[in-house]
Amino acid sequence: MKAAVLYEARQPLVVEDVELDDPKSQEVMVKIGAAGICRSDRHFMHGDAPIALPVVLGHEGAGTVEKVGPGVTSVKPGDQVILSFVPACGRCKSCVSGRSNLCDNHAATGANMYDGTCRLHKGGQEIHHMGKVACFAEHAVVPEAGVVPTGTTIPMDIAAMIGCCVPTGVGAAIYSAKIQPGSTVAVVGCGGVGLNVIMGAKLLNASQIIAVDISESQLEFAMKFGATHSVNASDRDPVAQVKDLTGGRGADYTFEVFGSADTVKAAYDMAAKSGTVTVVGIAPFGAEAAINAVDIVRNEKTMRGTYYGSARSSTDMPTMVDLYLSGKLNLDELVVRHYSLDQINEAYGDMDKGEVGRGAIMYS
Ligand SMILES: [Zn+2]
């Protein structure tokens, strides 16, 4: 089958034929329908985050179950499934305490399957699976715990986004920050995940949703998803602009959705007294943000990180499907560019240029 392989950081992905083994016990083979172009993959391509190489990237995906390995009971061939890049083992301390997005056994095995081996090969060489998903390929073998049935049929690109940017963004608003109705919100970074934070804030009836970005076209696009105000951070200090829009207080809830030390600090500084700062974006490995150690006490600010929107994939992804089907999440307008797998380097080039909305690789 065809896959896009990363052999070396700062080099283009190589689209070529690779071998994929059959699913082993408690594993599933999925024919990929769509894969999202997410910035998290870009960090590995740029060498900003470490990963075992060579690797097939792609962690935002959906498809159709093609084959199941021994012992698989939750899905059957033909089912439409969303892929989770944190398959929950169900047995570790994080999983049993309801924090399956932090599964310890998944963290320990990383870009390999749970038994520590790979199903992807090229000649004699093993190829790793990003997030046990590796959906920049025509097929993927993933753990049974890494597939979530949609229970219906929805467009593949929408299902793929429910594998990453939707639960990460909407989840940050509803499961992590738990925005109160009537409160004010600022979202720093309006890419795919940021737009989903905005949709989550709208869903929870925030009174004011301030989109912050450096691109005028991204800010304009954010208005379609529920932003009520926009702040162009390249015009003037974004912290001062957010304070101006909130009567000098700052926002009750701020979200950092870009992934840098500077934007973490900006999100902290633009939060109101007793405000909550939620860090969603993943900064380059080793980045540290300086926070005012007096302000956090005297103004009783809360700061927390959220991974995968603090969502539990097996129960919360179906909730996202229901929210989409009931018209509460405007996902139809989110994916604006479609590519073939052969065009994947071009797709990332478009993301780097700051094109609005989400791109997706579509498989036939
Ligand atoms: Zn992602």
Ligand SMILES: [Zn+2]
């Ligand atoms: Zn676990």
